[in-house]
Amino acid sequence: MSEVVDTDSQALHHLLTEAGVDWDGLSGEVARQADALLGGDQAALILDESAFVKKGKASAGVARMWNGRLGKVDNSQVGVFSALCRNQRVTLLDSRLYLPKTWVEDAQRCRRAHIPEEARQLRSKCDLALELVDTARQHSVRFGYVAVDGGYGKDPVFLRRLAARSLCFVADVHKDQRIWLEDPAPCQPVTSGRGRPAKKRRTDRPSLTVAEWAARQPASAWKVVKLRQGEKGTLKAEYLHARVWVWDGKEETARHWHLLVRRECGAGTPSHYVLSNADADASTTRLARMQGCRFFIEHAFREAKSELAMADYQVRRWDAWHRHMALVRIAMLFLLKERLAIQDDVPMLSLADLVLAIDQLLPRPEPTPERIARIIQQRHRRRQKALESCLRRELEI
Structure with a gap:
């Protein structure tokens, strides 16, 4: 930036570290x-x-x-x-x-x-x-x-904290996420009266993983959903959808949520397993489009890094890291x-x-020989400063 506007790198560094903003x-x-x-x-x-x-x-x-x-x-x-x-x-x-x-x-x-x-x-x-x-x-x-x-959806506490805030969510989960097809009805086991009473709730009803459930579904169960219009035409994917029970082994009652399984059209294996606490009557199409919106934050990262110097x-x-990211958001x-x-x-x-x-x-400053020389000198000073910093760290070690 200091090579485009009439300032130097120190002034820009001051903006990110010391400026009273x-x-x-x-x-x-x-x-x-x-x-x-x-x-x-x-x-x-x-x-x-x-x-x-x-x-x-x-x-x-x-x-x-x-x-x-x-x-x-x-x-x-x-x-x-x-x-x-x-x-x-x-x-x-x-x-x-x-x-x-x-x-x-x-x-x-x-x-x-x-x-x-x-x-x-x-x-x-x-x-x-x-x-x-x-x-x-x-x-x-x-x-x-x-x-x-899935990095966040795999954490049951995180999902329950969202639900406790009365927030609707769609969360990718890992393929080993366990589900029940009927209410597991967890309860404390009856003891014989000897020893300490059991504190951990249990269920005798069978569970299975989301991957196991998806593998059992017939080909006719998959539904094609049109997600959005993309640069290469209509984006579609195939989905399975069911209402399932989810229990973390600790809560008094299980949660009755949506399970959505996505695979790309023509693919043999699923690409996403999704849980959602959306309203019980939420359609497959609605849930699929909700899950598909995650693409756009990844797209935002790519644009911010390639066009807005997010990583530069x-x-x-x-504090400087957070201020730099604030400038990226403003841009x-x-x-x-x-x-x-x-x-x-x-x-x-x-x-x-x-x-x-x-x-x-x-408008840009005129590329005079003096200006070009000044830019090169600034670059050399930054390189020298970085080299000296590395040498100091080596001496400390």
Whole structure:
């Protein structure tokens, strides 16, 4: 950025670390404006995580963790994000940086990364996701349901905490998720009167996994659903749908939820297993389209990283990471507004198209020899500073 506008990298770094900006208020305003554009009963609040490859050990929260984009464990930071989606339009709402246990237990490391005291506690990604849900509601963001992938849907406590908030959800689950085809009616076993009474509830009714249930269904049970119109035509998939009972082995009663199984047309094996606490009369088509909206947060991540420099930050501090993500959300919201304003005239306009147009239209400084030399000198100073920092860390080790 410092090579385009008339400033230097230090001024931009100051914006992310020291500038007196009400970042919380700014995030709230982004959420409120996003709600005005997309909010409503048909909107989805989508929760997902995204990883950022990082070198070294100094960046807040960095550790060897699963990086979905790379498909392997690597040195990364992981953020949990929320997005608001309706009618194939999406914008990022909020984000939280995940802190692994190794960071929480290292107070000195946290201080160096400017991690506030209240954030130095072990919180799972599901905890952070629920915090994003609560924050969206505090900002009066309107949505009809919450959508999550299997990384969150596999946690029964997370799903029950959503249900306890009277929120509808569609959640991918793993293929070994156990279900009952009739109410398991859990109860405490009758004891003989000797020894301690049993505290753990049990059921004598058989259960099976969602994968086992799907494998037992006849070919005629699969239903083709038209999900949406895509760039390559109508997107369709095949689905199984049933009402099942789910019990975590602890609750007094089981939950009566929807089970949805998806496979791509022509595929032999399912690609998604889904649980939902939607109304009992929710149709297969409705549930399928609700589950399918998760595509759009993944699409938002791709656009943000390729067009809005979401992953191109050079900061290590906790606060700077969150501020950088706030700027990304502001940029995405602005571009969403522009697309909606002219969608009737240019329905195929993409975020990348708008970024290209703005890049071409904005005035740029004249590429004089002096300016080019200054840019190269700035790059060299940054490289030298990075090298000196690495050498200092090696000496400390």
